[in-house]
Amino acid sequence: MRSLRTRLLIAFALLSGVTAAAVAGAMYGQARNVILEKAQDSAVRQFTERVAAMTVPDPGALSDRDSFGVILYRGRPLGDDQRVPDIPRELRDKVATGVVAWQRVVHDGQAGLVMGMRLSDLEFYSGRHLSDEQDSIRELALLAWVIGIGSLVLSGFLAWLAANSVLRPVRDLDAAARRLGEGDLTTRVQVRGGDELAGVAQTFNTTAAALEKQVADARRFVADVSHELRTPLAAMTAVTDVLDEEAPHLTEDAGKAATLVSQETRNLTRLVNDLMEVSRFDSGAATLALDDVDVAEAVTATLRARRWTDVVTDLASLTARVDPRRLDVIVANLVGNALKHGAAPVSVTLRGEPGWVIIEVTDHGPGLDPQVLPQVFDRFYKADTARTRSEGSGLGLAIAWENARLHDGTLTAGNRPDGGAVFTLRLPSGGSR
Amino acid sequence: MSRVLLIEDDKAVREGLELALTRQGHSVWTAETGEQGLGRLADVDVVVLDLMLPGMDGFEVCRRIRATGTLPIIMLTARSDDIDVVAGLEAGADDYVVKPIRPRVLEARIRAVLRRAGDAGSPQTEAEQHGDLAIDRSSLVVRRDGEQVSLAPTELRLLLELSASPGRVLSRQQLLESVWEHGYLGDSRLVDACVQRLRAKIETDPAAPRYIQTVRGFGYRFGPL
Amino acid sequence: MKRSLVLVALLIAGCGVQPTEPIGGSRAKGAVIYLVQDGEVTPVLRPTRHESSQLSALELLAQGVPPGGLYTTEVPHDLGPKSVDDKTVAVTVDVTTLSTMAVAQIVCTAAAPGPVTLQGGGQTRGPVSCPD
Known part of the structure; x- marks a missing residue:
């Protein structure tokens, strides 16, 4: 399929080409005819005047520098030269009817005019070359071509400009729609002029603004709810330790209840904390606090702090400019996820590539269903649909992914050839670009 | 143990933390507002200070405490919004914790700031x-x-x-x-x-x-x- | 596509000067009469305002020539041509009175394709051809 631009250009080029050809061609043709007719008319007039002025039939009187004359008396030439010149048969026939006749002939690219008339037994013929006229006409033709091609080029350029002026808004709209589709809801297009395209652009902007507002409202609602939940949770969390300590001393039922409340308060706290974290990413409030971090040490510290002692590590000694808190969050979420959903042993490897640090977290479980791979980083995505509630908040991997992206890095999920899921984190070692 | 001044406007949080810290052996004084808290600084080892307070906010309280002494301050913030944390640290807080906070963690931070204040360095005769x-x-x-x-x-x-x-x-x-x-x-x-x-x-x-x-x-x- | 090719071919072919068919203009004017020079009939051109016929050429011939010129004529002023066709020339004057030279002048000026019989004054002469 041809693009709109190609079609516009072709249409313009055709239109202007036909116009240029018609105008240049018509003018050329007209000018050519005028030149030729003028030359012919004057030659014919001169010829008849010379014949009229003649008393004795004298071919010499019909000749001059530019022309030659022949007089046939009863079909034979008068004068010393008895050769019958090459006079077109049809012209002689025409002359025989008693009119003054002329004919344009072309020999070897040289144009000439042959005129003739008959009086009684005498036929008068005169020929002259048309090379001056031919030169003029050739120049005229050249000029017509130059003008034609020039106007074609010019119109092509104008068509290109026009196509651009039409297509730029279209292209802008296309790019904007794509950006909007990719999630950049702040995308707007510039509205130029008041034509139909401007109307489309206006509609696009209105729609994008409405969409942005809806999403922002939804996100703000989540952030507000999370925030409102924090204060009561803070109070509840403050006493969970008390509940834990007192539970063994209570009656069995009360103890169970206390432990349950304590445990669920902690789970709820985690969920709310993760929701707040996600809200910060959504609102763009999340920022990097970069520091030069010994990555191997940082990973070890993360594992040590969570008391994940049975994780196998293979860590190269590397320093990278990253946000240590966010690195901790990523590694903790990946390892935590592997421990929960995969099978032991879980291993963490760290290696470097020029400009990048790569951390891989692998487990020896059944691996991830290839069908769910694209969704593992979705919020609240649960690979095991039978489980109604995950042990984590359901946001851990999403948060890890957002943190990787904030670093201008990537986090991808896949399967090892011999089974087991592998999560690969790539972070720029020189800090975010 | 230590004497803790808890400045927190939310009654439930205040009472919860007071309960938890008291059980861990601290003597806890509480205040609902910054003004109230500033009046109770005498004989306190450490201040646990909520940033979002009605009236005088936590940053101001922090600055005032710093202006008069070297009392350790731990900020309690409901929002770990970056700007809040930075502003609190600039106002002179020694450490910060984000609510909801488990009493055990808060307890560890309190011990840390107090140890800082108490036993740094080795015995040495000369400066x-x-x-x-x-x-x-x-x-x-x-x-x-x-x-x-x-x-x-x-x-x-x-x-x-x-x-x-x-x-x-x-x-x-x-x-x-x-x-x-x-x-x-x-x-x-x-x-x-x-x-x-x-x-x-x-x-x-x-x-x-x-x-x-x-x-x-x-x-x-x-x-x- | 085919049509545009033809158009382009026409455009290119239309350039320059093209040969034409013979084009006819006004009728040729002027007449040819035969006068005598050095004892021979010879064609001489006479301008006319209109297209001339053989009859009007004979009338021109009868008008004679101004004296002292290169040419002389033996055709009498009262020739009185009446009609001309391919076989006969009718005049008023008695054709037997005409000299051989005058007959040649008349026959040649009449420019008939073949020999011509002269009629006049109740007499006939010929058929006679125009000498080469």
């Missing part, structure tokens, strides 16, 4: 002299040109840590672990904010520091002078 700065590790007194410098416990601990090995670069994470006792990777802004406050007190020109020098890409270094 070390670094340029115009005299650091007495036994009496925990720092003098500049013979005049005593009033340092918050974190600031003092940071100065002692850095000056213990002049010329050696310590990374922010190392400092977080040794000074703040953050078990795992912490917020390096704690270090940066504390260095800023410390420089303001001991450097002649904080913009061109002599004592606490930044080693770009690595961390901080004491000297060389």
Whole structure:
């Protein structure tokens, strides 16, 4: 399929080409005819005047520098030269009817005019070359071509400009729609002029603004709810330790209840904390606090702090400019996820590539269903649909992914050839670009 | 144990934390507002301060406490929004925790700031002299040109840590672990904010520091002078 | 596509000067009469305002020539041509009175394709051809 631009250009080029050809061609043709007719008319007039002025039939009187004359008396030439010149048969026939006749002939690219008339037994013929006229006409033709091609080029350029002026808004709209589709809801297009395209652009902007507002409202609602939940949770969390300590001393039922409340308060706290974290990413409030971090040490510290002692590590000694808190969050979420959903042993490897640090977290479980791979980083995505509630908040991997992206890095999920899921984190070692 | 002043406007949070800290053996005083809290500073070892308070906000309370003394301050913030944390640290807080906080964690932080204030350095008979700065590790007194410098416990601990090995670069994470006792990777802004406050007190020109020098890409270094 | 090719071919072919068919203009004017020079009949051109016929050429011939010129004529002024066709020339004057030279002048000026019989004054003469 041809693009709109190609079609516009072709249409313009055709239109202007036909116009240029018609105008240049018509003018050329007209000018050519005028030149030729003028030359012919004057030659014919001169010829008849010379014949009229003649008393004795004298071919010499019909000749001059530019022309030659022949007089046939009863079909034979008068004068010393008895050769019958090459006079077109049809012209002689025409002359025989008693009119003054002329004919344009072309020999070897040289144009000439042959005129003739008959009086009684005498036929008068005169020929002259048309090379001056031919030169003029050739120049005229050249000029017509130059003008034609020039106007074609010019119109092509104008068509290109026009196509651009039409297509730029279209292209802008296309790019904007794509950006909007990719999630950049702040995308707007510039509205130029008041034509139909401007109307489309206006509609696009209105729609994008409405969409942005809806999403922002939804996100703000989540952030507000999370925030409102924090204060009561803070109070509840403050006493969970008390509940834990007192539970063994209570009656069995009360103890169970206390432990349950304590445990669920902690789970709820985690969920709310993760929701707040996600809200910060959504609102763009999340920022990097970069520091030069010994990555191997940082990973070890993360594992040590969570008391994940049975994780196998293979860590190269590397320093990278990253946000240590966010690195901790990523590694903790990946390892935590592997421990929960995969099978032991879980291993963490760290290696470097020029400009990048790569951390891989692998487990020896059944691996991830290839069908769910694209969704593992979705919020609240649960690979095991039978489980109604995950042990984590359901946001851990999403948060890890957002943190990787904030670093201008990537986090991808896949399967090892011999089974087991592998999560690969790539972070720029020189800090975010 | 220690005497804790808890300034928190939300009744449930206040009572919950009071209960938990009391059970851990602390003597807890509580205040609902900043003004109330400022009136109860006498005989307190550490202040746990909510940032979002009605009336005088936590930042102002923090500044006022810092203006008069070196009492350790731990901020309680409902929002870990970056700007709040930075503003609190700049106002002079020694550490911060984000609500909801488990009493055990808060307890650990309280112990850390108190230890900072109490037992830094080894017994030494004489004060070390670094340029115009005299650091007495036994009496925990720092003098500049013979005049005593009033340092918050974190600031003092940071100065002692850095000056213990002049010329050696310590990374922010190392400092977080040794000074703040953050078990795992912490917020390096704690270090940066504390260095800023410390420089303001001991450097002649904080913009061109002599004592606490930044080693770009690595961390901080004491000297060389 | 085909049509545009033809158009382009026409455009290119239309350039320059093209040969034409013979084009006819006004009728040729002028008449040819035969006068005597050095004892021979010879064609001489006479301008006319209109297209001339053989009859009007004979009338021109009868008008004679101004004296003292190169040419002389033996055709009498009262020739009185009446009609001309391919075989006969009718005049008023008695054709037997005409000299041989005058007959040649008349026959040649009449420009018939073949020999011509002269009629006049109740007499006939010929058929006579125009000498080469």
